[in-house]
Amino acid sequence: MRALQQCLTLAWRSLVQVRHNPWELGDYSIQPILFLVLFLFVFGGAVAGSTEDYLSFILPGVIVMNLVFVTVYVGHGLNSDLTKGVFDRLRALPIPRWAPLAGRILADMVKQVLCILLLLGVGFLLGFRMEAPWWGLPVMIVLLLAFALSFSWVMVLVGVMSRDPEHVQLFGFTALFPVTFVSNAFVPLETLPSWLQTLVALNPVTMLVDSCRGLLSGGPVLGPALGALVWAVIITAIFAPLSVRALNRRLMGQGGAA
Amino acid sequence: MPAAIQITDLSKRFGATQALAGVDLSVPEGTVLGLLGPNGAGKTTLVRILATLLQADAGEVRVGGFDVRTQAHQVRELIGLTGQYASVDEKLTGRENLILIARLLGFSRADARDRTRSLLEQFHLQDAAHRAAKTYSGGMRRRLDLAASLVGRPRILFLDEPTTGLDPRARLDLWQLVRGLVGEGTTVLLTTQYLDEADALANEIAIIDQGRVIASGTAQSLKARVGHRNLEVVVRERDDIARVAEWVSRITGRPADIKGHRVSAPAADPEHLPALVRALDEAGVPVDELALRGASLDDVFLSLTGRRAGPGPDDAEESA
């Protein structure tokens, strides 16, 4: 019970941090909205013939892209705690060892839900209407969170391995741009060269985007959703132990300027 | 009196560096131990092991009677830590930083607010309470950091170079605060590179160098160990400094140390003072100050290690 309260307190802290850090807030709100609007009006005609048709295609794409980008802040925040000594302050308190990480990831889940709702709201203002049954929405959110949770482990590893928070951001975004763009988030799979199609079809981002499209606008869901979940399990199985090991190693190696 | 901190044969190695090489220390409850040593001596490593942040390679460490290795949680309930570099959450306000710690320690919302308010007041941070800590000056951050380590009213407090980077006024405030805490029964282990600080605060001083305690005892007993006193003269005219230095080293038989107008050398014989007075008088050289001083801790360090203590030139590098 006490541990849960401590975990919630740490999650509260991560969320309050955003208030005093307008850049981060912008990354969660203005940036994805900008992506959505720009892509919609610039590519809409070329890709889908009209912006109306493109909207229901690209909205899930932007939601998933943003989901993946927001996880970078898990690594960013963790790294800044490690480099600025806050992690030590927390470790010297009588709280469970896993609480700082759990609090951070919990806060990330809250941010993710808010981002998803924000983008859906903006989509609605731009004319998007859900065509699938209503329960598609909660299922989509749960699926997205499950993937974000697993992907957070990748960012925990990046956060632990990086020298400073700026490197986390640099590395995170540099690695994530190709991962999100080499997918069918913004263009239909059929328009890509065939060698690239194989890669794109295997990309978890593609599977997630397809599931979201199905859940919001109708179409196949089960196949891509299962694919995305398999990816989530694989990513967690690989990166969770790696991250924990790297974190322990980093903490044990510390002595002087830390 | 039971020992609040008991360290037996503690060692820690980082790769090729033996940071601690068999340290034994004991700090009685309600006293201050000053751990004095130059940069790289192993002070931070020792504090981090005591605070359960780092595992030792060998040796036994008990804090409040609990083993830091196997009873880390119980140790954490007793201690407060202010690390060498301020570890505040820069993205939170000062107030939020303290509320965070209070809530994690199990304070209710109302209690957390009360405790935070009184600490902000005590550390003169009320006016900055609602600003993000990243806008704080170095001194303010240090104060906030210290306040954060006192939220839970720890029985045992570790302060790793707490006054490094503070202005003289803030330094005296901190000394006053430490005295107050000790008056209330808190045990304090404080590391410092400043001899006057250890002298001013500590009941016992342990001098640590290259991972070993090379001397320990009260400031008084350490000074007595050196066994000599210092002949010091402050020359009024710049032109006289050179020849006064020459007399000083001839009389004492030791090389004279010159700092500005102050010329000094260790004096083994009390007769050195009148000898110097006669020389000055004969030549009619005016002086502002002339004394035979008891050894300072600086002298103690010098005589024990052959080097001067105090912040080394590689300080900046370490804090980077």
Ligand SMILES: Nc1ncnc2c1ncn2[C@@H]1O[C@H](COP(=O)(O)OP(=O)(O)O)[C@@H](O)[C@H]1O
């Ligand atoms: N994480 C580390 N990795 C390698 N060497 C370290 C580490 N931490 C400390 N050291 C080394 O251990 C020695 C003692 O360091 P430290 O405890 O920080 O000394 P102090 O606090 O007295 O300046 C130094 O030589 C330092 O370089």
Ligand SMILES: [Mg+2]
């Ligand atoms: Mg140190």
